Amino acid sequence: MARLIALFIVFLAALVTAAPLGTRAGLGSIKCNIDRFKIVTSLAATNAAVKQIDTSSSDTAAAVGTAQTGLSSAADGIKTIALNIITGQSPSAAARTQVQNGLNDAQTALTGINDSTAGATVAAAQSKLAATIQDGDDVVADC
Template identity: 40%
Template sequence: MARSFYLAVFPFVLLIAAMLVGAAPLVNRQIGDLQCNIDRLGIVADLTKLSTTVKSLTTSLASDATNAPIAQAAQDGVTGAQGAIKTIAAALFTGQTAPADARDQVAGNLTAIGAALGNITSTDSTVTASVQKAQTQLSSAVTAGEGVVSNCS
């Protein structure tokens, strides 16, 4: 009895659902495929990890007159890249095209981070280990960013 009820109701529910669901417009959609979204998530996650490492590095070098401003420049680069990615995400979520200048800002900030990390010099093994960790995280973020450029169009 219950089975016949479901068999009678199911086609009706399916018909209503089909009438309510419409195809999403393809114009200006940049949601991306699976690999694109994996790359997007990758750069966000990598920058979050990098931010934590660089903040720690900045704290460690706070009393070092030579390296403190360099570490701060790296932190500013991370903040700038994250801000540009937020701009891109906001555009995508509202169905707009990602601003080219925001993509350029991400790339420029990643380059600035690399330059800053490359200029930090220290004999403290904790600092050098943190710099190496940050450089590895930066490399991973750059790889994910390159994936976004090549896989998201």
């Protein structure tokens, strides 16, 4: 996930300094780019929070694995979108759907955890995920 954040920072720097003025207009507003940065950072925070969940219960471990798979899929979708933008293409609709589906899969998995010993860490992960989903909604609205 740290690589994704580093990639996004390099991406933003490259856009600001290397793009001719005429092509900068298609890159989105400052608000759009802040939203893009926020989803990358909140996704990393969500991933870290999910890793803190106690997986001693097999049911919880399975749900955590599903949540991590969803978060990984969302990260892959974000990487594809970033590559599209870097190469001057429109963000892929399929990649946007991949991000949305990955976040929804993670949300469903975390919602299904009923292990009382993991309650606090699950709630923390759900809170981080809710922020990530909101950041994704902001990208869609502002970009």
